[in-house]
Amino acid sequence: MKINPWGSELIKDYEPLFNEFGLQHVTDEMRERFEKNREFRRGIVFAHRGFDDYVKAADEGKRVAVMSGIKPSSEFHLGSKLTAEEIIFMQKEFGATAFYAVADNEALADNGMGYEETAPLAVSNVADLLALGLDPDNAFVYKQSTCLPVLNFAQLAARRTTMATLEALYGHQNLSLYLAVLTQAGDILQPLFKENGFERVVVPVGVDQDPHIRFSRDLAAKLGYPLPAAAFHRFFRALNGETKMSKRDPDSMLSLSDSADDVKRKVSKALTGGRSTVEEQKKLGAEWRKCVVYELMFYHFEDDDKELEKIRTQCETGKIMCGECKLKRIKKIQDYLKKHQEKKKKLMPKAEELLEERACGMEAD
Amino acid sequence: MKINPWGSELIKDYEPLFNEFGLQHVTDEMRERFEKNREFRRGIVFAHRGFDDYVKAADEGKRVAVMSGIKPSSEFHLGSKLTAEEIIFMQKEFGATAFYAVADNEALADNGMGYEETAPLAVSNVADLLALGLDPDNAFVYKQSTCLPVLNFAQLAARRTTMATLEALYGHQNLSLYLAVLTQAGDILQPLFKENGFERVVVPVGVDQDPHIRFSRDLAAKLGYPLPAAAFHRFFRALNGETKMSKRDPDSMLSLSDSADDVKRKVSKALTGGRSTVEEQKKLGAEWRKCVVYELMFYHFEDDDKELEKIRTQCETGKIMCGECKLKRIKKIQDYLKKHQEKKKKLMPKAEELLEERACGMEAD
Numbered sequence: 025m026k027i028n029p030w031g032s033e034l035i036k037d038y039e040p041l042f043n044e045f046g047l048q049h050v051t052d053e054m055r056e057r058f059e060k061n062r063e064f065r066r067g068i069v070f071a072h073r074g075f076d077d078y079v080k081a082a083d084e085g086k087r088v089a090v091m092s093g094i095k096p097s098s099e100f101h102l103g104s105k106l107t108a109e110e111i112i113f114m115q116k117e118f119g120a121t122a123f124y125a126v127a128d129n130e131a132l133a134d135n136g137m138g139y140e141e142t143a144p145l146a147v148s149n150v151a152d153l154l155a156l157g158l159d160p161d162n163a164f165v166y167k168q169s170t171c172l173p174v175l176n177f178a179q180l181a182a183r184r185t186t187m188a189t190l191e192a193l194y195g196h197q198n199l200s201l202y203l204a205v206l207t208q209a210g211d212i213l214q215p216l217f218k219e220n221g222f223e224r225v226v227v228p229v230g231v232d233q234d235p236h237i238r239f240s241r242d243l244a245a246k247l248g249y250p251l252p253a254a255a256f257h258r259f260f261r262a263l264n265g266e267t268k269m270s271k272r273d274p275d276s277m278l279s280l281s282d283s284a285d286d287v288k289r290k291v292s293k294a295l296t297g298g299r300s301t302v303e304e305q306k307k308l309g310a311e312w313r314k315c316v317v318y319e320l321m322f323y324h325f326e327d328d329d330k331e332l333e334k335i336r337t338q339c340e341t342g343k344i345m346c347g348e349c350k351l352k353r354i355k356k357i358q359d360y361l362k363k364h365q366e367k368k369k370k371l372m373p374k375a376e377e378l379l380e381e382r383a384c385g386m387e388a389d
Numbered sequence: 390m391k392i393n394p395w396g397s398e399l400i401k402d403y404e405p406l407f408n409e410f411g412l413q414h415v416t417d418e419m420r421e422r423f424e425k426n427r428e429f430r431r432g433i434v435f436a437h438r439g440f441d442d443y444v445k446a447a448d449e450g451k452r453v454a455v456m457s458g459i460k461p462s463s464e465f466h467l468g469s470k471l472t473a474e475e476i477i478f479m480q481k482e483f484g485a486t487a488f489y490a491v492a493d494n495e496a497l498a499d500n501g502m503g504y505e506e507t508a509p510l511a512v513s514n515v516a517d518l519l520a521l522g523l524d525p526d527n528a529f530v531y532k533q534s535t536c537l538p539v540l541n542f543a544q545l546a547a548r549r550t551t552m553a554t555l556e557a558l559y560g561h562q563n564l565s566l567y568l569a570v571l572t573q574a575g576d577i578l579q580p581l582f583k584e585n586g587f588e589r590v591v592v593p594v595g596v597d598q599d600p601h602i603r604f605s606r607d608l609a610a611k612l613g614y615p616l617p618a619a620a621f622h623r624f625f626r627a628l629n630g631e632t633k634m635s636k637r638d639p640d641s642m643l644s645l646s647d648s649a650d651d652v653k654r655k656v657s658k659a660l661t662g663g664r665s666t667v668e669e670q671k672k673l674g675a676e677w678r679k680c681v682v683y684e685l686m687f688y689h690f691e692d693d694d695k696e697l698e699k700i701r702t703q704c705e706t707g708k709i710m711c712g713e714c715k716l717k718r719i720k721k722i723q724d725y726l727k728k729h730q731e732k733k734k735k736l737m738p739k740a741e742e743l744l745e746e747r748a749c750g751m752e753a754d
Contacts, residue, residue, distance in 0.1 A: 129541065129544045132544050132545065132548065133544055133547065133548060136548070169537065169541050170537060172534065172535060172537065172540070175537070175540040175541070176494065176534045176540070178543075178568065179494045179497055179498055179565065179568055179569070179572075180497065182498065182563075182564040182565035182567075182568045183497065183498060183501070183563070183564075183565040185564055185565075186563070186564065187552075187564060190564075198547075198548070198551070199547040199548075199550055199551065199552060199555075199567075199571075200544065200547035200548040200550075202547075202564075203543065203544055203547045203568065203571070204544070206564075206568070207544075
């Protein structure tokens with residue numbers, strides 16, 4: 025089994041990850057403890073590395089951080105939203121200081137997008153993060169390209185890394201992606217740098233990013249840092265149900281900047297679990313497990329478990345047809361995005377300010 | 390034929406470099422025009438790439454820069470001194486702005502020396518450079534680890550570089566040295582970055598560094614910059630005459646921080662061209678071509694051609710024996726270093742100031 029952090033393959037079966045790569049299951053105990061968090065409660069965050077140790081450290085009152093980031097190659101989409109919500113959750117739950125890397129160097133490496141092109145997207149992305157609820161007073165938000173400690177860490181990481189390791193983790197990639205990997209290890213480990221002084225860090229991230237986690241844990245061990253923990257969420261499908269939702273195909277995904285019309289157009293075409301005929305569906309009900317629209321509600325837009333159950337029941341008992349159902353969900357999503365976009369608009373200046381500060385840790389300018 | 394910028398092999402025959410790697414000869418015309426410069430006059434600078442174009446551009450009044458650097462892994466030695474003198478020459482001759490990179494990231498990559506270890510050496514190295522005559526008002530002196538544009542350039546360079554290219558130029562090296570190479574290309578090309586706006590740059594450097602020059606010229610071509618020019622000096626032998634003078638073996642070299650006692654101890658043991666017996670030497674004269682002590686005068690400590698000729702004549706006619714000759718040269722070197730060290734001492738605060746400024750170009754902080 026292979027995991028490619030830059031690909032768009034869909035993982036159909038998550039179980040092999042636990043055996044092959046040593047992921048740990050999110051336990052019932054964790055799920056219960058963090059049940060107010062939709063991702064934990066619903067098993068969207070389904071696996072981790074060392075999150076138990078992290079929680080223990082936080083409970084003991086140690087200084088903890090949460091770290092993740094975004095590649096500013098497009099507007100904030102639903103995947104970035106999941107990560108953001110988990111960061112915000114860790115901030116609230118543990119008082120964790122957030123490190124949020126705007127990976128403009130990775131956008132250059134992976135997408136060939138220069139800083140001029142990514143700069144406005146970076147501001148927009150950070151404004152989304154703020155609108156979702158990040159506390160900017162307990163956060164370092166920075167661009168990779170302005171963060172000396174992270175850029176320099178790549179050199180240190182290179183000394184402790186062989187080409188063979190990189191090829192084993194990532195397959196044969198170009199030099200630029202390898203360099204992006206070394207830099208990203210710096211992003212992940214930065215909270216643990218002496219000058220920053222955090223004792224633990226957790227990285228909430230899509231499970232496709234696990235190679236980065238393994239790589240940075242290896243490095244941490246070599247450098248005598250505590251191993252960074254990770255909390256992994258499932259990634260969900262593109263609207264057509266065929267690949268993972270990805271920035272590479274804008275029509276396959278929803279972004280937080282989508283207009284009401286975009287939402288209508290995209291969701292109307294989304295894969296459902298509908299039957300071939302209305303008669304059949306009325307008789308058998310539809311297959312909600314196949315339905316991407318249901319998944320949108322489950323992951324993102326229906327926080328109330330009872331409401332979600334109602335949707336499911338109506339679906340599987342044939343009480344509602346897909347067309348009607350879609351119209352309702354489109355409305356729900358449109359309302360959510362409208363509210364979000366209003367909030368975000370007000371936060372654009374703050375986002376700009378945060379990025380101008382270059383606040384990538386204690387040694388930042 | 391192979392050239393290894395990190396090795397200590399001695400090049401016995403320079404001619405193949407011209408055919409195999411396309412170096413250009415320093416012409417008689419150049420030598421005459423720049424005859425006030427010891428390195429040009431004596432053929433120590435013996436080869437170049439595109440220096441003719443550079444001179445032409447400077448003559449046409451274009452904004453030109455000169456770029457070189459030092460790995461702060463030890464005190465300034467005679468090799469660093471040659472480079473420094475050439476930088477200072479270009480400053481004076483063409484009004485070239487100097488970019489001087491203190492390659493602390495390369496010291497980390499190549500020597501495993503951390504920033505804390507290299508920081509005081511960096512200050513000392515820069516003070517040497519100032520004592521040799523660098524005009525700090527027309528210079529950017531910076532550490533690699535504090536220069537965002539250079540560190541970020543590594544990412545851009547990685548996108549335009551294959552592993553195959555690096556292996557062809559440098560052989561199989563570790564990832565850390567490859568990253569140092571990408572970073573160094575940024576050092577070399579930095580004057581040509583849009584924000585700095587120089588139209589040409591020349592790199593004075595030992596000929597063993599030619600792979601870096603070729604690499605950065607390739608990159609320049611891909612990025613649409615004018616190709617950086619280079620002026621190459623021969624490197625001279627270790628005091629024992631067996632390898633190239635190298636920081637890796639402190640007793641094989643003279644550093645500008647050596648005490649009078651160091652000079653005496655080291656030069657007394659240096660290889661000469663003496664014969665087996667005094668009688669034989671009185672009859673045949675000694676072989677000055679073999680003598681490292683003569684080479685020290687030729688390259689560094691006897692600027693007056695007539696005096697140098699006198700030394701040679703006394704040697705080859707058997708008028709002076711090696712012991713006596715060494716004593717005289719030791720005195721000359723001791724005097725030079727004493728004066729230099731006094732000058733340098735006064736310039737230490739200025740060196741510290743320059744490095745604190747992080748002045749690595751127009752976009753620097």
